[in-house]
Amino acid sequence: xxxxxxxxxxxxxxxxxxxxxxxxxxxxxxxxxxxxxxxxxxxxxxxxxxxxxxxxxxxxxxxxxxxxxxxxxxxxxxxxxxxxxxxxxxxxxxxxxxxxxxxxxxxxxxxxxxxxxxxxxxxxxxxxxxxxxxxxxxxxxxxxxxxxxxxxxxxxxxxxxxxxxxxxxxxxxxxxxxxxxxxxxxxxxxxxxxxxxxxxxxxxxxxxxxxxxxxxxxxxxxxxxxxxxxxxxxxxxxxxxxxxxxxxxxxxxxxxxxxxxxxxxxxxxxxxxxxxxxxxxxxxxxxxxxxxxxxxxxxxxxxxxxxxxxxxxxxxxxxxxxxxxxxxxxxxxxxxxxxxxxxxxxxxxxxxxxxxxxxxxxxxxxxxxxxxxxxxxxxxxxxxxxxxxxxxxxxxxxxxxxxxxxxxxxxxxxxxxxxxxxxxxxxxxxxxxxxxxxxxxxxxxxxxxxxxxxxxxxxxxxxxxxxxxxxxxxxxxxxxxxxxxxxxxxxxxxxxxxxxxxxxxxxxxxxxxxxxxxxxxxxxxxxxxxxxxxxxxxxxxxxxxxxxxxxxxxxxxxxxxxxxxxxxxxxxxxxxxxxxxxxxxxxxxxxxxxxxxxxxxxxxxxxxxxxxxxxxxxxxxxxxxxxxxxxxxxxxxxxxxxxxxxxxxxxxxxxxxxxxxxxxxxxxxxxxxxxxxxxxxxxxxxxxxxxxxxxxxxxxxxxxxxxxxxxxxxxxxxxxxxxxxxxxxxxxxxxxxxxxxxxxxxxxxxxxxxxxxxxxxxxxxxxxxxxxxxxxxxxxxxxxxxxxxxxxxxxxxxxxxxxxxxxxxxxxxxxxxxxxxxxxxxxxxxxxxxxxxxxxxxxxxxxxxxxxxxxxxxxxxxxxxxxxxxxxxxxxxxxxxxxxxxx
Amino acid sequence: xxxxxxxxxxxxxxxxxxxxxxxxxxxxxxxxxxxxxxxxxxxxxxxxxxxxxxxxxxxxxxxxxxxxxxxxxxxxxxxxxxxxxxxxxxxxxxxxxxxxxxxxxxxxx
Numbered sequence: 001x002x003x004x005x006x007x008x009x010x011x012x013x014x015x016x017x018x019x020x021x022x023x024x025x026x027x028x029x030x031x032x033x034x035x036x037x038x039x040x041x042x043x044x045x046x047x048x049x050x051x052x053x054x055x056x057x058x059x060x061x062x063x064x065x066x067x068x069x070x071x072x073x074x075x076x077x078x079x080x081x082x083x084x085x086x087x088x089x090x091x092x093x094x095x096x097x098x099x100x101x102x103x104x105x106x107x108x109x110x111x112x113x114x115x116x117x118x119x120x121x122x123x124x125x126x127x128x129x130x131x132x133x134x135x136x137x138x139x140x141x142x143x144x145x146x147x148x149x150x151x152x153x154x155x156x157x158x159x160x161x162x163x164x165x166x167x168x169x170x171x172x173x174x175x176x177x178x179x180x181x182x183x184x185x186x187x188x189x190x191x192x193x194x195x196x197x198x199x200x201x202x203x204x205x206x207x208x209x210x211x212x213x214x215x216x217x218x219x220x221x222x223x224x225x226x227x228x229x230x231x232x233x234x235x236x237x238x239x240x241x242x243x244x245x246x247x248x249x250x251x252x253x254x255x256x257x258x259x260x261x262x263x264x265x266x267x268x269x270x271x272x273x274x275x276x277x278x279x280x281x282x283x284x285x286x287x288x289x290x291x292x293x294x295x296x297x298x299x300x301x302x303x304x305x306x307x308x309x310x311x312x313x314x315x316x317x318x319x320x321x322x323x324x325x326x327x328x329x330x331x332x333x334x335x336x337x338x339x340x341x342x343x344x345x346x347x348x349x350x351x352x353x354x355x356x357x358x359x360x361x362x363x364x365x366x367x368x369x370x371x372x373x374x375x376x377x378x379x380x381x382x383x384x385x386x387x388x389x390x391x392x393x394x395x396x397x398x399x400x401x402x403x404x405x406x407x408x409x410x411x412x413x414x415x416x417x418x419x420x421x422x423x424x425x426x427x428x429x430x431x432x433x434x435x436x437x438x439x440x441x442x443x444x445x446x447x448x449x450x451x452x453x454x455x456x457x458x459x460x461x462x463x464x465x466x467x468x469x470x471x472x473x474x475x476x477x478x479x480x481x482x483x484x485x486x487x488x489x490x491x492x493x494x495x496x497x498x499x500x501x502x503x504x505x506x507x508x509x510x511x512x513x514x515x516x517x518x519x520x521x522x523x524x525x526x527x528x529x530x531x532x533x534x535x536x537x538x539x540x541x542x543x544x545x546x547x548x549x550x551x552x553x554x555x556x557x558x559x560x561x562x563x564x565x566x567x568x569x570x571x572x573x574x575x576x577x578x579x580x581x582x583x584x585x586x587x588x589x590x591x592x593x594x595x596x597x598x599x600x601x602x603x604x605x606x607x608x609x610x611x612x613x614x615x616x617x618x619x620x621x622x623x624x625x626x627x628x629x630x631x632x633x634x635x636x637x638x639x640x641x642x643x644x645x646x647x648x649x650x651x652x653x654x655x656x657x658x659x660x661x662x663x664x665x666x667x668x669x670x671x672x673x674x675x676x677x678x679x680x681x682x683x684x685x686x687x688x689x690x691x692x693x694x695x696x697x698x699x700x701x702x703x704x705x706x707x708x709x710x711x712x713x714x715x716x717x718x719x720x721x722x723x724x725x726x727x728x729x730x731x732x733x734x735x736x737x738x739x740x741x742x743x744x745x746x747x748x749x750x751x752x753x754x755x756x757x758x759x760x761x762x763x764x765x766x767x768x769x770x771x772x773x774x775x776x777x778x779x780x781x782x783x784x785x786x787x788x789x790x791x792x793x794x795x796x797x798x799x800x801x802x803x804x805x806x807x808x809x810x811x812x813x814x815x816x817x818x819x820x821x822x823x824x825x826x827x828x829x830x831x832x833x834x835x836x837x838x839x840x841x842x843x844x845x846x847x848x849x850x851x852x853x854x855x856x857x858x859x860x861x862x863x864x865x866x867x868x869x870x871x872x873x874x875x876x877x878x879x880x881x882x883x884x885x886x887x
Numbered sequence: 888x889x890x891x892x893x894x895x896x897x898x899x900x901x902x903x904x905x906x907x908x909x910x911x912x913x914x915x916x917x918x919x920x921x922x923x924x925x926x927x928x929x930x931x932x933x934x935x936x937x938x939x940x941x942x943x944x945x946x947x948x949x950x951x952x953x954x955x956x957x958x959x960x961x962x963x964x965x966x967x968x969x970x971x972x973x974x975x976x977x978x979x980x981x982x983x984x985x986x987x988x989x990x991x992x993x994x995x996x
Contacts, residue, residue: 019953019963020937022961022963023913023914023937023962023963024937026913026914026915026956026960026961026962026963027913027914027915027918027933027937029960030913030915030956030958031915033958034919052933053933053934054932054933054934055934058934059934059937059938062934062937062938063937063938063941065938066938066941066942066945
């Protein structure tokens with residue numbers, strides 16, 4: 001019944017209003033009659049009755065609130081009123097909506113990227129039951145790591161699988177498996193995975209063709225060479241052959257029988273799509289140089305479990321924690337904690353920390369842009385509220401409650417927020433797929449192919465909606481509070497442009513401008529630093545010669561090469577390449593300079609017990625000459641030392657300086673893990689051969705002896721031009737082994753991979769900086785214009801009293817620029833504090849680069865000056881006669 | 888500012904229900920009944936009375952009907968619904984216990 005009345009109140013509002021009117025009139029009449037009975041005169045009786053009843057408007061409003069579906073009905077009215085108010089002022093509305101659209105748009109865009117990369121649940125049925133399990137080790141840890149440190153060994157997996165009480169199934173897979181597939185025209189490099197045989201069952205994924213693994217496939221090591229293909233590999237390699245089941249494919253030169261094809265939507269559990277899945281028991285066939293299945297202390301498997309119905313994450317943590325504790329007893333001094341979460345992409349702790357540290361910085365940056373937009377719109381609203389002061393004052397004095405009027409004003413700002421939010425989000429969603437595609441196709445050579453689902457889901461819509469509502473309240477609250485807290489008598493009299501009146505909103509407005517400028521300053525300096533970093537990365541001299549050098553990279557061990565075969569292969573390849581026209585030098589190295597591969601080991605200084613961590617490379621004697629790295633002391637390896645794998649090494653200059661300060665490094669010795677002593681025979685000049693912009697790590701070179709041959713890459717110097725050398729090397733390699741994938745590129749191409757991160761970051765921060773600057777200058781301009789229009793009369797009087805244009809200009813600019821200067825100062829100080837965060841991508845550049853820290857503030861002040869100069873000129877041209885008549 | 892005879896919200900609702908226990912009354916009648924039954928001690932804040940009546944009506948504790956008053960004017964008459972009667976009984980019981988308790992506390996020397 002009462003709902004019916006509420007609905008009736010919505011539609012029969014006139015009727016109800018009349019009824020209320022009658023009811024109160026009746027009350028007054030009765031009271032008046034009673035007063036008359038008590039002997040009051042007619043006039044007095046009426047006034048007494050009114051006094052007793054109180055403010056009729058307020059009672060009516062209170063009653064209406066009671067019956068109307070309070071929010072629904074009034075909100076609708078507020079909305080209509082707000083829409084009308086906004087429509088009356090299209091210029092203001094457009095600027096405000098655009099500012100908010102920019103702010104919300106960049107935020108929504110960035111969040112949906114973050115969501116696509118790391119927050120979405122896995123694309124499998126009932127994904128909320130799937131949890132990922134990772135280990136974090138503490139204390140004394142000695143462990144072999146293949147991939148990431150949190151991965152499990154096979155015996156550990158078996159232990160967790162057999163002894164847990166919380167999973168209906170626990171699967172394991174190796175996420176980083178490179179394989180060369182044969183069968184097509186050319187050998188093809190694939191990313192695949194070795195998986196436990198319950199892999200598809202636990203995930204609830206049914207193959208589109210054929211079958212998934214069964215337990216028998218995982219029974220005996222090497223016993224079941226079967227493979228499930230991804231939909232994409234099935235299409236590219238087998239032309240979507242419906243009879244593919246039973247055919248075979250060569251992976252890393254072992255034959256595998258295709259037993260099934262995964263459903264089209266399933267591309268594995270990592271952002272890099274998996275092309276195939278083989279049983280974990282086939283590990284040695286796929287990676288002949290390693291035998292992981294029996295190693296207890298080698299981490300290489302990621303674990304995912306499906307929780308039994310009704311089991312909570314807490315129970316999973318408790319149950320698996322017991323097993324972890326039991327395993328720890330085998331390793332004295334080590335404790336393991338488990339990181340257990342709902343499974344997502346990028347869910348392993350190392351990946352998570354990378355994604356979140358980047359995500360936090362970027363979200364903070366776009367949050368700052370939104371903050372500027374909010375301050376901007378708040379300022380516009382403040383300026384507008386003062387021109388609506390009279391209207392609001394009248395509403396307040398005829399009994400409108402403060403809350404009602406505030407709600408009205410907030411509705412207006414929410415309306416702006418939602419218009420802007422919707423506009424911004426739609427543009428963001430629409431442009432994001434394009435941007436993502438652009439970024440993914442411009443990743444450096446050798447980066448894995450990524451799948452990146454940035455399509456908005458409920459998370460994103462919720463985020464965008466919440467942010468929009470929050471924004472609307474944030475920028476609307478201060479102006480609304482300010483507007484309803486005014487002095488009624490002066491406002492109603494319309495004394496708004498009063499002489500020398502200290503407008504109460506002036507302080508608030510200046511503060512908002514200061515905040516905008518400060519935030520803008522932070523973003524611009526950050527952008528400036530990053531741009532400088534990018535410039536530096538583009539032009540940096542790595543300290544060695546790259547021109548004319550071609551690199552050939554290949555992986556022999558995974559293709560089943562023994563040391564003897566590798567030796568033969570390398571010898572013949574080097575001979576063939578050396579005879580190519582134009583080629584004048586061929587050298588070998590374990591890793592190519594700046595190739596994003598690093599080798600590390602521990603060595604102990606003679607006379608010390610504490611081991612130190614070194615990076616190293618294994619090279620042939622001519623390596624240093626080819627790359628233009630001169631010896632500062634001593635010599636390079638001799639041919640005899642190389643052939644005999646003599647215990648000698650060459651260290652870099654800064655390594656020598658750090659290990660033996662003030663002494664001659666030649667003849668000093670270092671002890672390896674197996675107590676073998678290595679003697680320093682040379683000191684080579686520092687270069688950035690390992691990390692661009694960095695020379696200060698401990699680094700040494702070992703000679704590339706006969707036992708190293710299976711892991712060496714080729715470096716070729718030629719005078720005949722890059723293309724000829726690249727094609728010649730490819731041909732030579734194909735002539736020796738057509739099934740081997742050989743990656744031949746210019747050495748200079750390695751620089752690309754170092755520039756990409758700073759290029760992406762610089763582009764992003766540049767765009768954000770320009771947005772911030774645009775918003776902030778609109779803000780400054782708007783506030784100064786408003787200030788001038790409010791003080792027209794004062795300026796007129798000053799001009800009448802003899803002030804000239806320069807005085808007026810000085811007056812206006814001084815008032816306009818002090819919040820800007822204070823804001824700018826705050827921004828510079830703030831940025832000096834946060835710039836350390838950026839230093840990781842600023843190759844070789846200090847975080848307090850003077851050009852960014854002096855140039856950017858000057859630039860911003862210039863822009864602010866311009867933004868206030870334009871309205872200030874208007875003030876100079878004020879005609880005193882017109883100004884004094886202005887009101 | 889507290890004045891003697893001011894009524895708190897919850898108490899007002901209870902008194903309104905009580906006023907209607909013996910039959911339908913219009914708003915003015917409710918105010919007068921409370922004033923008179925309290926020997927002119929309690930003054931109903933008339934500004935709060937009407938929103939309270941409407942609120943109770945919406946809650947389904949009161950029913951309302953338009954009728955003609957003793958002086959032949961159109962007036963809105965409120966009466967208790969069964970739910971209102973039940974609520975009144977509860978409130979009265981609660982009030983009895985509370986006031987008894989408070990009285991005992993205040994009498995303790």
